[in-house]
Amino acid sequence: MPESWSAKRERQYQHIKESQLDKGVSEDEAEEIAARTVNKTRAQEGESDDASRTSLEDKSPSERGGERSHSGAQGRTKEQLYEDARRQDVEGRSTMTKDELEDAVEDR
Known part of the structure; x- marks a missing residue:
């Protein structure tokens, strides 16, 4: 467990x-x-010092409900791929x- 994660975030992970x-x-x-899910949630809830714009402006993982998941029809957004x-x-x-x-991104 990363030091910055709380017990709640470890359970979520x-x-x-x-x-x-x-x-x-x-x-x-x-x-x-x-x-990725835990870190995005931490960023959106202000628990993280560093957060990308896509993490802060995108729907939360619980709101998204699997949309754009790695195995989904469309995969990650262009902005998410650009950040990677x-x-x-x-x-x-x-x-x-x-x-x-x-x-x-996949080749690396």
């Missing part, structure tokens, strides 16, 4: 991870989905399409 594992998602992907590309320091990301951003 474990619940989401277990739910994903029950759906047949791999351990690594379940951990990633759970961590920025964190990975992908060159030329500002002119990339959503499909190009998906490819660039």
